[in-house]
Amino acid sequence: MxxxxxxxxxxxxxxxxxxxxxxxxxxxxxxxxxxxxxxxxxxxxxxxxxxxxxxxxxxxxxxxxxxxxxxxxxxxxxxxxxxxxxxxxxxxxxxxxxxxxxxxxxxxxxxxxxxxxxxxxxxxxxxxxxxLKNNTHTENDGLVGLSAPMMALKQLIRQVAPEKATVLITGETGTGKELVAKAIHQHSDRKNALFVAVNCAAIPAEMLESELFGYEKGAFTGAVKDRVGKFELAEGGTIFLDEITEMPINLQAKLLRALQEGVIEKLGGNRQISLDIRVVAATNRDPLQAVKEGKLREDLYYRLNVFQLQIPALRERGEDIQLITQAYLDKKSAQISDEALQKLSAYSWPGNVRELQNVLERAAILAGGKPITPQHLPADIVSGTNFSDRQLSASQGSEAASSGGAPTLQIATEGYSIPQAIAQIERQLIVDAIAACKGNKSKAAKLLEISERSLWYKLEQYQLK
Ligand SMILES: Nc1ncnc2c1ncn2[C@@H]1O[C@H](COP(=O)(O)OP(=O)(O)OP(=O)(O)O)[C@@H](O)[C@H]1O
Ligand SMILES: [Mg+2]
Incomplete structure (x- = not known):
């Protein structure tokens, strides 16, 4: 309430x-x-x-x-x-x-x-x-979530997208930094040009420079023809520099110059190429700490940090766990039991959304077309010590537990109406609870954690009387 x-x-x-x-x-x-x-x-x-x-x-x-x-x-x-x-x-x-x-x-x-x-x-x-309605036509950026931090983030994305300002995205691994970077691109008037992602950690340090800036024929042994770098490729669009703290320090200096002057120089070339590019960078480290440790140039940090977007960890927006799960499983036409969903909600997700997706993918395979239940989830998620609370003890103490496990929610929503979906879930929970309590409404009310009066009211509302 x-x-x-x-x-x-x-x-x-x-x-x-x-x-x-x-x-x-x-x-x-x-x-x-x-x-x-x-x-x-x-x-x-x-x-x-x-x-x-x-x-x-x-x-x-x-x-x-x-x-x-x-x-x-x-x-x-x-x-x-x-x-x-x-x-x-x-x-x-x-x-x-x-x-x-x-x-x-x-x-x-x-x-x-x-x-x-x-x-x-x-x-x-x-x-x-x-x-949702306001956003379905403009926003198909795949960012699922209705928690307050997620709504705020989406709002910020829309505000910052049309600007050319550099954005620094921070957040733990798997929180959706790349997704957010893409969303910024999609919401900008650059969306028809390219979004080019470069993972600075994945490219060997000595190759990163030519990867970013390209080279001219003869720049070094093996440079048999000109090569277009990622920056040139992103002309008119957005370049996403992921894991920016893993970029070698000397290259960071070159990047800073490119940002300040809006021009790049290819390796082995003496021409300056001026480019119109939006730069979005990301790191899963604390950027100020990286500056202190000498992994990120301070001047580059300030240049990148014109606008900072912090993506909260999944555990800080617990209510999104269920939404993301549902969205992911809907795509696979898979289903999940209420009990399994609760286990997912109670887990702390150190690997954030990516970890959640991996767990779901594996569970869906194990479930083989049937609804996912706790037995399809990794042991540390099922045994989650932080699993709350009264719900567990309530169902343990009732016939629900002994009469054959958790009820499975089969939600057959047509369309995207949240009120309709919630009503369906509520109705189903009531039906299941009453069945589990063999028709004893006062026990069912306890299991549902609502008063008996509310239960009566709802029975009437859902025409279950
Ligand atoms: N809010 C969200 N809704 C739906 N899917 C999401 C959301 N956030 C992240 N994802 C998905 O989770 C996965 C990880 O996201 P992404 O690659 O953007 O994370 P990241 O922050 O860049 O991680 P890393 O730091 O490890 O590179 C992707 O498959 C992405 O589509
Ligand atoms: Mg990433």
Whole structure:
């Protein structure tokens, strides 16, 4: 549940305001109150409000008018209308005007809590959907992830892409540095020219110079014809200098000159070739530490570091583990059990996304067309000592464990709708939990870690009653 959100309760009756205030605080929200629509509007303008719960009947500006006014300026602020029995028509009108939900008086705390949690999560999903929609046509850069750090990174990529500024990408091995470099290229107006990647660690030091800058016929023994270097190849486009700290120091000086002057000189040539190239560099080391150790020239560091993009480790964006897994397995039309997914989520992934992909690839082969289960995963992932928590003990203590293992999620989503997919997962989990508990709903609720009331509510919602 979303906690620590600020909720504005609007009601003209002081006793009702007080009750709402106490209830909301008890539910873990930060309540603020207003006595009518006008006061509420002022509050919304002057501070951050995450959700509004408003009474319908109020003097000066009633709930419907308040909602209309809010929607003029804010299309997404969650709004719950409180109405009396027999006012369903008005409640429906409120929904048409963009209310998230309505609740009928008298209501208990749990009804209110559920309505709030639902409205807040719908808002979040809507935001994510809008984000996905906005990006599907422009952004097919393969960067999967909806965690806050990933969203921020994508935002930065879009901001920096159109510039010619040099970018230094840092991040642990396998975090997606090359993918990000490609994304920068794709989002720039250079996308029709080449993206040329050079791994400075993979090319022998003595060959790197000619690889980068090319040479002219006769430059050295064996140079029987001119050779175009990677820089020339990337003209008009982007050159990606991976593992920049592995470039020999003297070559770093030459690179710096090329960057500063926008010209290169081929080996054995005395012509200067001016080029229009965007340089993106990457390292999985701490660049300042590399400067200290003399592996990276300080002046080059500053020249490259015009803009730095730090890619967080996969374990710092745990929620993306499942998304990346799903995206990867979807491509292979493979499936994974819920239990295996949990093991993946609990692991620390020192090799980041690349390691995750390798594990999945291997597991999919071992599973041979059936859903991947923990037995297809490497032992250190399955035995993960950091595997949390109550879920494990809950399922161990129930019949679920003894009645034949973890339920397998078969999610048959049509399209990309997150709300639909989540609803399907939720419904499936409920069905599985009830089956595992042989129809005992109070046990099932415990297994699901929700209250019995919520379970009843959901059973109704999913027409499982
Ligand atoms: N956010 C992501 N979503 C989907 N796939 C990703 C993501 N990040 C990385 N990958 C995939 O993980 C693999 C490793 O990514 P990449 O090669 O870009 O990592 P890297 O940071 O350059 O690693 P190294 O430092 O080892 O070179 C690639 O197959 C890439 O497509
Ligand atoms: Mg790389």
């Amino acid at each position: 979303d906690k620590q959100k600020t909720i504005l309760a609007v009601d003209d009756e002081p006793s009702m305001r007080r009750l709402l205030e106490i209830s909301l605080r008890q539910a873990g929200y930060q309540p603020v109150v207003a006595a009518d629509g006008k006061e509420a509007l002022q509050m919304i303008k002057s501070r951050t409000i995450d959700l509004v719960v408003s009474d319908l009947h109020m003097p000066s500006m009633n709930g419907l008018e308040l909602l209309k006014n809010i929607r003029l300026e804010n299309e997404t602020l969650p709004f719950i209308m409180v109405t009396a029995q027999g006012e369903i028509k008005t409640a429906v009108e409120a929904m048409k005007l963009g209310a998230s939900d309505y609740i009928l008086r008298p209501f208990d705390l749990e009804t209110l809590e559920i309505a709030i949690a639902k409205a807040l999560s719908v808002k979040r999903l809507n935001l994510e959907n809008t984000y």
